[in-house]
Amino acid sequence: MALKQILNEAYSDKHAIGGFNFFNYESAKAIVQAAKTTKKPTILMVSEKSVDYYGLDNLIFSFNKVKKDSEAQIFLHLDHGSNLELIKECINSGFDSVMFDGSNLALDQNIALSKDLRKLAHKKSVVFEAEIGHIGGREDYQITSAVFKTNPAEALMFYDQVQPDMLAVAIGNIHGPLTAIEELDFSLLAKIQDTVKRPLVLHGCSNRKPQEYQVAISEGVVKINIDTELREAFVDGIKDALHKKENDPREILNLSSLFISKRTQEKIELFAKGCCSR
Ligand code: G3H
Numbered sequence: 001m002a003l004k005q006i007l008n009e010a011y012s013d014k015h016a017i018g019g020f021n022f023f024n025y026e027s028a029k030a031i032v033q034a035a036k037t038t039k040k041p042t043i044l045m046v047s048e049k050s051v052d053y054y055g056l057d058n059l060i061f062s063f064n065k066v067k068k069d070s071e072a073q074i075f076l077h078l079d080h081g082s083n084l085e086l087i088k089e090c091i092n093s094g095f096d097s098v099m100f101d102g103s104n105l106a107l108d109q110n111i112a113l114s115k116d117l118r119k120l121a122h123k124k125s126v127v128f129e130a131e132i133g134h135i136g137g138r139e140d141y142q143i144t145s146a147v148f149k150t151n152p153a154e155a156l157m158f159y160d161q162v163q164p165d166m167l168a169v170a171i172g173n174i175h176g177p178l179t180a181i182e183e184l185d186f187s188l189l190a191k192i193q194d195t196v197k198r199p200l201v202l203h204g205c206s207n208r209k210p211q212e213y214q215v216a217i218s219e220g221v222v223k224i225n226i227d228t229e230l231r232e233a234f235v236d237g238i239k240d241a242l243h244k245k246e247n248d249p250r251e252i253l254n255l256s257s258l259f260i261s262k263r264t265q266e267k268i269e270l271f272a273k274g275c276c277s278r
């Protein structure tokens with residue numbers, strides 16, 4: 001089934017698909033293992049920093065290799081694309097989905113660029129995600145302390161003018177490790193959903209309480225992004241292996257992959273379970 005259809009079904013059925021960042025072959029394999037075990041559609045995301053670290057061709061190769069080996073229902077997504085050339089390259093290189101992050105731009109510029117890129121993406125049947133409002137914190141190269149919550153009326157205007165397949169919103173969610181000040185504004189999310197009545201994306205979702213995911217899904221969130229938590233799991237796996245005095249790099253990487261798989265599996269199951277009714 002195509003990703004667009006899966007997202008539409010998630011919206012009407014009130015469940016969500018996990019978007020998980022990977023950065024090399026091992027992390028891709030680990031996420032796909034979880035997708036295979038749960039038998040749930042899963043989105044693997046690459047950031048611009050991972051492209052610089054591992055190379056776009058290596059990331060695509062890793063994705064295709066694990067996809068072929070596992071037969072899991074997985075999709076390749078560009079996360080927080082801000083480099084227009086890279087976004088176009090991903091659209092033309094077989095990505096299932098791309099995100100343009102124009103949240104640093106003035107609203108009219110964000111709308112104009114998002115619209116052009118959405119048209120290019122749709123010509124190739126690539127799902128298009130845009131962002132309105134500004135999610136704070138650190139997501140690889142996107143570093144900012146500023147948080148501008150999404151305005152529901154602007155979100156509706158954005159949806160009407162740009163026609164993205166899904167829209168990332170800022171409701172107090174912040175990228176990076178969870179902090180005490182990070183409170184999700186669910187009444188704002190409800191207002192946004194009541195206004196736009198279309199699929200939403202929630203970023204910065206590492207280490208949230210299961211109930212918070214449920215409420216987000218009940219308000220039309222169809223894609224939930226997790227990055228930091230998987231990177232933490234990878235590092236925990238390495239620490240665990242070193243604590244056990246493991247000195248074979250292959251075993252160290254196997255253990256850290258296992259840690260990523262377990263964490264990913266928990267999240268996929270939670271997101272697939274969905275929510276109570278609105
Ligand atoms: O785009 C990726 C995410 O929004 C991940 O956020 O690192 O806080 O989990 P996170």
Ligand code: ZN
Nearest residue numbers: 139203204225
């Ligand atoms: Zn994000």
